[in-house]
Amino acid sequence: MEIKKNETQLVCIAKFIAKDGEVEQLIENLHALIPYTLQEGGCIRYELNQCIENPNRITFIEKWYNKETFDAHNGSSYIQEFFNEGNPYHVKEFEVSLHKELLA
Template structure:
């Protein structure tokens, strides 16, 4: 997929708060998603971050070619498995917000 860097892309900020004592397992489970996601054609950026002042707060910062490629990502079996199987065991709460990049 040809990505035009001068076009607005879709940005996803996915914030997770790990349950007490579950942050390492949550990070391990989220790390498993990275190589699979980076192979998706519409994925431009997919990075995992941990808050310095609150280590139980984990954030994915993602950039997608468009809404269609993001929606396809959300329906991949490994993403559905995480939210259906891994998420309830290790995540206290989460929020996924979509943003539109604002170019000058």
């Protein structure tokens, strides 16, 4: 997909807080999502970050061409597997928020 000048994309901020003693496993599980996601046609950015003040807080910063490509990503088997099988064991809480990029 080609980005057109002055075209806004969908930005997702996905924040996870690991259960005590589970941060390394959570990071490993989240890292495993990256290669699959970067192969998706609608993915522009998929960046994993760890909070300096609270290392149990892990955040994905994502950018997608549009809501449709983001929704397709969320419906993928590997994302569903993470949230249904990996998430409950390692994640204390999580929050996903969607944003629109503001262009000048």
